[in-house]
Amino acid sequence: MKYIDEYRDPKLARQLLQEISRKTTRHWTIMEICGGQTHSILRNGIDQLLPAEIELVHGPGCPVCVTPLESIERALAIASQNNVIFTSFGDMLRVPGNSKDLFMVRSEGGDVRIVFSPLDALQIARDNPSKEVVFLAVGFETTAPANAMAVYQAAREGIGNFSVIVSQVLVPPAMRAILSSPDNRVQGFLAAGHVCAVMGYSEYEPIAEEFNVPIVPTGFEPVDLLAGILKTVEMLEEGKAGVVNRYGRVVSREGNPAARKIIGKVFEVTDRQWRGIGTILGSGLGLRKEFEGFDAEKKFGVIHIVATESPLCMSGSVLQGKLKPDACPAFGRECTPAHPLGATMVSSEGACAAYYNYHRNVTAL
Amino acid sequence: MSISPACPAPIQQHETVQMAHGAGGRLSQALMQRVFMPHLSNAFLDQLDDQAKFDLPAGRTAFTTDTYVVSPVFFPGGNIGELAVHGTVNDLAVGGARPFYLSAGFVLEEGLPLTELETIVRSMAEAARKAGVMIVTGDTKVVGKGQCDKLFINTSGIGIVREGISVSCRNLQTGDSIILSGSVGDHGMAIMTSREGLSFQSSITSDTAALNAMIEAILDAVPSVHAMRDPTRGGVAATLNELAVSSSAGIEIREGTIPVKPDVRGACELLGIDPLHVANEGKLVLSAAAEDAAKVIEVMRSFECGRDAAVIGSVVGDHPGMVVMRTAFGSRRVIDLPLGEQLPRIC
Amino acid sequence: MCLAIPGKLIEISIENGLKMGVVDVNGSKTRACLEYVPDIQAGQYTIIHAGFALKIIDEEEAAESLKLWQEIFESGAFDHDGEIPYTVIT
The missing domain is CATH 3.90.650.10 (PurM-like C-terminal domain)
Known part of the structure; x- marks a missing residue:
């Protein structure tokens, strides 16, 4: 596969690993922001191959994991209604609310459908004019253009039976929150390559300067990840801060202007609650006033629904890089992918699930 | 004034599966004759008894069953019919058995086009012929619209384990x-x-x-x-x-x-x-x-x-x-x- | 967070007023919205996320960075023959 296989080349990976080893003189803690990167690191065992001095901690970049329990409960309430076709990315179907997930709603007779693109949900709305079609619009900046376009297009075509539950979050405020925390250990970041494909990386420059950290936009294949880690280590060793792009084939400084334009038309920045972490100011996107007719939470009157987390779940600490998943007392006991307490155990890119799937008992090897 | 001597005759030629096709009466027989027998006919099935009677070669008997509920029933590269034959044949074969006879149970959804059913039955017959097995007994039921997705098929199979063969999932040995x-x-x-x-x-x-x-x-x-x-x-x-x-x-x-x-x-x-x-x-x-x-x-x-x-x-x-x-x-x-x-x- | 996979654009069309296309991902073809890559031409590679093309892949930059790595490594700046450092996570 062009643009994938070159970046899974074991020889190149080995050379990058040797170079990382050669450059590393002391312990460094580096956070990969994106859950997709966490997944790839664990799947390819990159953490096992790095010098012992390099500690990777796993960031909050998993939209499934940080979607607040409240949004899940509201989604479940809407999906259970009679005249509703509820649509979602496959990722969200197993995310547990307080007592059930979307699969269970489906088993109780709810019409819950998986879509690959938000435009597929819009097509379902066109095809079923007598039904209400609701889409669970989760995501980081990468998914925001797709979610925004579905709403924008619905407005343009006047598709009144379409609405969305928005749980859109933004990376930079979360990075600031992590760096501002008094017990922060993160010294450098691999920024999420596909977020940067949309947003560019200029907004990371003030963060790098303010907190004096290296931030390296990085891809997802093993060679990309190692190149990103190598650059971060080099900058740390040299005492340099700043933003250096290591995903040049996809990321430019300005990102994707056409995508940013539609995001700006449909959404505005709001405060947002992150599951397990709490509310971070200015860390989310909500529908602008002129699109509030597409807000499913208002349309279905579910704003009053609130929810509380399992006290056993420590996913907030995991998402901030303060706790390794397998150091949680509930890990692999009360909490498994089959019976997840928190969303980090549900999403395949959630750090807990990635540890469970690829690393469990790895010490026994 | 004239009185019509007969009530309107019920429709007996349908293009889709009707509840009556599963009721055991005239329509059930018509379904057998029109859709199933032309393709599946063999010396055992042609008896139209409630059971098939046959002798098996010497050896340990292997017996298996599986139910097929794939959606969509027609997919690129095949359909539920051949899948139902292959799956049960394979379940016998991986145990070291030679498959001989299969049963086939159908749950049909009311409204299923008979042409689709016939295509599926034809595929089953073809798959069985190629695999060297016979479908020797069967059953058909019809359920209301929406109670199943077009059709479900259960097949069971009987085979004889080959002499001297002992394969088992408990047999893995270090170095294999x-x-x-x-x-x-x-x-x-x-x-x-x-x-x-x-x-x-x-x-x-x-x-x-x-x-x-x-x-x-x-x-x-x-x-x-x-x-x-x-x-x-x-x-x-x-x-x-x-x-x-x-x-x-x-x-x-x-x-x-x-x-x-x-x-x-x-x-x-x-x-x-x-x-x-x-x-x-x-x-x-x-x-x-x-x-x-x-x-x-x-x-x-x-x-x-x-x-x-x-x-x-x-x-x-x-x-x-x-x-x-x-x-x-x-x-x-x-x-x-x-x-x-x-x-x-x-x- | 975001699975985005490279594919080659093979067809452009307009659906419901939106620029759409068919993208070949290693032989599997999928529909994608091209509104965010207005300049894309058939034959170019793009990355697809949630049914949207997000960026035309910069072929030159990709070739250059791969070449650059290979050159650094081939210049013998460091030892080629060492084993991969291997540590088991505890």
Whole structure:
């Protein structure tokens, strides 16, 4: 596969690993922001191959994991209604609310459908004019253009039976929150390559300067990840801060202007609650006033629904890089992918699930 | 004034399945004669008794059953009919048995076009003929619209275990080679990419196939094969885990040795699905002593369904009950059982 | 967070007023919205996320960075033959 296989080349990976080893003189803690990167690191065992001095901690970049329990409960309430076709990315179907997930709603007779693109949900709305079609619009900046376009297009075509539950979050405020925390250990970041494909990386420059950290936009294949880690280590060793792009084939400084334009038309920045972490100011996107007719939470009157987390779940600490998943007392006991307490155990890119799937008992090897 | 001498006669020629087709009366018989018998007719079934009576060759009897509920019922590369024959034939064959006789039970949804049913029955007959088995008894029921998805089929099968053959998932031995008969994920991805709502124009076709002829030839060449399984639901990952747990043995597989067709791989990458977790319907996972591996591979490759056969790993003394992948980079990761249905993901 | 996979654009069309296309991902073809890559031409590679093309892949930059790595490594700046450092996570 062009643009994938070159970046899974074991020889190149080995050379990058040797170079990382050669450059590393002391312990460094580096956070990969994106859950997709966490997944790839664990799947390819990159953490096992790095010098012992390099500690990777796993960031909050998993939209499934940080979607607040409240949004899940509201989604479940809407999906259970009679005249509703509820649509979602496959990722969200197993995310547990307080007592059930979307699969269970489906088993109780709810019409819950998986879509690959938000435009597929819009097509379902066109095809079923007598039904209400609701889409669970989760995501980081990468998914925001797709979610925004579905709403924008619905407005343009006047598709009144379409609405969305928005749980859109933004990376930079979360990075600031992590760096501002008094017990922060993160010294450098691999920024999420596909977020940067949309947003560019200029907004990371003030963060790098303010907190004096290296931030390296990085891809997802093993060679990309190692190149990103190598650059971060080099900058740390040299005492340099700043933003250096290591995903040049996809990321430019300005990102994707056409995508940013539609995001700006449909959404505005709001405060947002992150599951397990709490509310971070200015860390989310909500529908602008002129699109509030597409807000499913208002349309279905579910704003009053609130929810509380399992006290056993420590996913907030995991998402901030303060706790390794397998150091949680509930890990692999009360909490498994089959019976997840928190969303980090549900999403395949959630750090807990990635540890469970690829690393469990790895010490026994 | 004239009085009509007869009430209007009920319609007896339907183009779709009616509730009455399952009621045991005239319409049931018409369905048999029109759709089933022309294709499935054989000396046993033609008796139209409530049971088939037959003699079996000497040896241990193997008996299995499976129910097929695939949606859509027509998929690229096949349909539910041939799948229902292949699946049960394969379940017998991987136990070292020669399959002989099958039963077929149909649950039909009211409104199913008879032409579709006939296509499916014809495929079953064709699949049975090719696999050298006979469908000797059957049953048909009809349920109301919406109570099933077009049709469900149950098939049971009877076979005789070959003399001197003892394959079992508890038989893995340290040092064995783990052999896979071909590419993974074809069936599951053919189904997934042909479902509505996923925006695919896919070329992927199901691998549905009967494995009994190939298995027969393998056992002729290497009677001492230790274990065989067909990696259906849950994919190769689930099958390897079952073998490792049943035998309390460790399995190490090597990344890069597992054949995946290019388009299957493309779809898996795009949907974020691990091909090792995806269902197959015409593949064989086999464990045999390392010195027999080359012979097994040679036999497999002489069959269409085994053309891409490869050694994918070995049975090891470490980590009993666990399957571990040695990555292309030299690291290791656990290959776990997949959790339920494979879902396309965006993250 | 975000699975985005490279594919080659093979067909462009307009649906419901939106620029759409068919993208070939290693032989599997999928529909994608092209509104965010207005300049894309058939034959170019793009990355697809949630049914949207997000960026035309910069072929030149990709080739250059790969070449650069290979050159650095081939210049013998460091030892080629060492084993991969291997540590087991505890």
